[in-house]
């Protein structure tokens with residue numbers, strides 16, 4: 001296979017830059033499990049402040065943030081209400097069922113966004129026959145919705161419906177900072193209605209490892225028990241947390257470039273024969289497109305593109321996903337669009 005020059009597989013493909021590595025190398029460290037790592041404590045304070053919550057806990061991954069939040073909010077047999085495309089349903093190895101014993105009720109949202117009416121309809125009547133509705137989870141941005149930024153009004157309405165029915169609210173904010181940059185709405189304003197919310201450091205923010213889960217002091221106290229139980233309590237984790245503090249200081253505003261490049265890529269492929277994409281709907285750094293009309297599968301095109309040095313993921317039989325990030329410049333998305341044009345023209 002040719003060398004990949006333009007990697008649009010995911011925003012997880014970044015490498016820490018020299019300045020981030022320096023911050024990691026120089027980080028003061030201690031025993032994280034005992035609350036004695038100054039760099040972890042600093043990062044948690046920064047994220048709690050950013051998200052307007054009492055406290056936060058550093059975890060190895062976003063998946064662990066989601067799973068621990070579900071473990072804290074739910075008892076076995078409880079039900080989580082979420083869009084059908086969310087990460088907790090499609091990409092966490094059945095964690096809600098396997099770990100918390102929770103069901104997830106998938107809602108048929110539009111590009112990952114559901115309505116207050118759908119929540120109200122999904123809530124179970126109190127009955128010894130039914131699972132107990134417990135939690136509403138919102139993914140901001142909606143990854144498999146196409147990087148959709150949930151509109152503020154939709155979140156407010158969903159939150160109100162959840163509260164009316166006594167449900168807790170969780171935000172999967174893997175790409176919350178993309179939503180912040182795309183919307184101009186502050187992170188703490190997005191987070192305000194939620195009982196738990198987290199940020200991924202290893203997506204658009206460009207860190208090698210880690211995520212931070214925030215909430216009330218009581219919620220984080222319980223989350224810490226699960227972190228420990230699941231083996232997520234670490235030791236001198238400050239070398240990882242320092243990358244997070246570096247990213248919060250340096251890598252947020254630049255997410256706007258990723259969004260502009262994603263839009264540019266969508267516009268570049270919009271007219272290609274056999275490609276269906278709605279360039280006007282690109283809210284952030286993710287571009288889904290359908291290649292059904294090309295007569296080839298997503299996997300065939302993905303492999304042909306790799307021969308031309310461009311990696312774009314096959315996410316379904318005819319669905320492809322391109323994600324822009326820290327290492328992708330405007331010239332790269334233009335090269336990727338050109339590679340797709342050439343692949344469709346020449347066959348593969």
Ligand SMILES: *Cc1c(COP(=O)(O)O)cnc(C)c1O
Pocket residue numbers: 060061062063064066087088139141143172174175200202203210211
């Ligand atoms: C990547 C992702 C996660 C999981 O994060 P990891 O750090 O990869 O475990 C959760 N939710 C969404 C929406 C994601 O894109």
